[in-house]
Amino acid sequence: MLNLNGYIAVTHDEARQLVSAVDNLATLAKQRGYSLSPGVRAIRNTLADILTGADASSPVAEDRSALELAAQGTAWITTTEAAHRLSITPNGVRDLCRRGRLYAVKLKSGYAVAADSLDEYVNERKDR
Structure with missing residues (x-):
């Protein structure tokens, strides 16, 4: 699992x-006369859609090498956060x-920008 500053990427x-754990939880809840909250059901359904390729807009990294790189300690920020810091x-x-110009990992919904790459870019612009 990987925290991408606002997103959580999972393999x-x-x-x-x-999905399997939530399905098991739903079965147990039903046996006891309960049901899962709409939010938990939505998360389960989103994950299942991603696994079947039905949701192409979800923020899932395109390749495992990007996740492995991030797991090595690289901090990531969203394009919105980077835009705010750059005033663009x-x-x-x-x-x-x-x-x-910025090191980033391509996600299906955009990019996750390496924070240190953004810092370097900001420092280069200051030096001009």
Whole structure:
């Protein structure tokens, strides 16, 4: 599992385990006359959709190497947070990512920007 400052990325194996655990919990709850909250059901359904490829807009890293890199201690921020720090739009941040000016991991919903890469970029701009 990986915290991407506002998002939590899980591997497919972890997502499958979570779906299974929630399904088991739902079964136990039903046996006792209870049901899962709508929020928990929504999370379970979102994970299941991602696993089947039905939700292409979810923030799941495209490859495991990106998750492994992040797990090594790299701090990540969203394009919105980076845009705020740079006083530009999130589209401007995405453009910097595409051009390689900022190191970022491509997610299905955008980019997660490496915080140290953003700091370096800010310092380069100050030195001009």
